[in-house]
Amino acid sequence: MASRLDRIAQQRRQKLDRIRRRGIEPYPYGYHRSHTTEQALALLETQEERSQEGATVSLAGRIMANRPMGKISFLDLRDGSGKIQLCLYKNRLSEESLELFQDLDIGDIIGVSGKLFRTKSGEPTLEVESLTLLAKSLQPLPEKWHGLADVDKRYRQRYLDLIANAETKETFQVRSRIIAAIRDFLNQRGFLEVETPVLQPSAGGALARPFTTHHHALDQDFYLRIAPELHLKRLLIGGFDRVYELGRIFRNEGVSTKHNPEFTMLESYEAYVDYNDVMSMVEEMVSEVCQQVLGSDKVEFGGEIINLKPPWQRLELRQAIKKYAGIDFEKYPDADSLRAEMLKLKMEVDPQKDRGRLIDELISTFVEPNLMQPTFLADYPVEMSPLAKTKPDNDRLVERFEAFAGGMEIANAFTELNDPVEQRERFVRQQKERQVKDEAEETIDQDFLLALEYGMPPAGGLGVGIDRLVMLLTGQQSIREVILFPQLKEKP
């Protein structure tokens, strides 16, 4: 709503008008800078080493501070690479530049050229000889010393957060490097990066409520994908032996410090390996990425030092739940008996939950919070994992593991089920159970089942929650701190 313009914005608009009246374009099309501020600092050092005269350089960036000292003004200029001090001698500037300077504010984006020197106190400085306005700022920046602390504002106006808080900028630079390092790791191992549909006629590969949308020309409803899994497996069938996708997926569920409705997932599939091989790959990948991005394979998270160096602890799920909850789920082969046992622990148990979900609750309540150091939990009940292959000697368990660190689940992987008949049975059983409980009906991806019938090589598949991995490596306790524009409720 266009309410009353505040005082500062009004003053700045007046300055903007004055600048225009003098025939200066306040939003020109470009500026040729010769150096970034970082390069300029390096150049000054080189000049000093060789005792050279300062050459003229041109820089561009945002004015971050102004310290007028009578006939001299010192400004801080910031660009993407860093910042440098500017020095303006008012009596050495042209009248035109001087007039322009009077109408500049902190926050304006300018181009400057002049010679580099060092002040008495040793500060690298550019003496401004010419001054060009590149963009007039009409809004005051957040305060320079305390920065921007209002969490709501930091997320809704992330650009201000990035300007005001160096740590925020650093977090997202690290995020970018983590993702690049993951790509490097997988590419070097011969994985092919692919892209599969976000819009899907049936949302499979995970059990989560999807977002729905509609395509007008086709007059057809679509789901936003909740996982890329079923399409990536089609590519294994098509003959790509190693594929991965790094992309956004969407789940229409709760929002919390560990959940955002859209988040970034890595999924990889490798033919002719099983979940043990994937386990080795995960610990190598995470520790190598960490080493490459942070220069260490240890990170601090929630006040604890987490050592990501392989090998990670391996624990059978059954033993882990025994250890932390005192329940051996193998002794309770159905939901009712397991629920009764959980009630003895004074857990509030949802009577709707099936055995798989009860076990999941045991994991998240008792086990997950204890897994600060990286740990693989292995061998999950088949009810929890309809896409995973059962163990050769036990058809109630599947070859699946989840990786935990910092008390969070960061990866999920299994030996992929490639028996088309069994896969169909598992889907049908799952669908029946869901219908009994009157949950949203899930359509079976018939096209995927058809694809499986052509033969999928035995394979190990992996899913990694990139946002949570970034949280772990940057020490952030909220997923909103590692997503540039997290989902928030619209302000009225």
Add this chain to the structure above:
RNA sequence: GGGCCGUUAGCUCAGUUGGCAGAGCACCUGACUUUUAAUCAGGGUGUCACAGGUUCGAGACCUGUACGGCCUACCA
């Protein structure tokens, strides 16, 4: 969904027992030729989130609403 906490100037925050709306930074005016959280002198720029209620009087107390945070619940 439930519980607790928060919302005061552009930003960061005070505001006592209910009694004239405050500070620092930013901004405006002036001084200052090596400052760097520059300094000095002067200036307060506000729908106290919103809507009701109690009261002679509400930023404060009560009720409701919105948004946010934390916890919890939900969640392959």
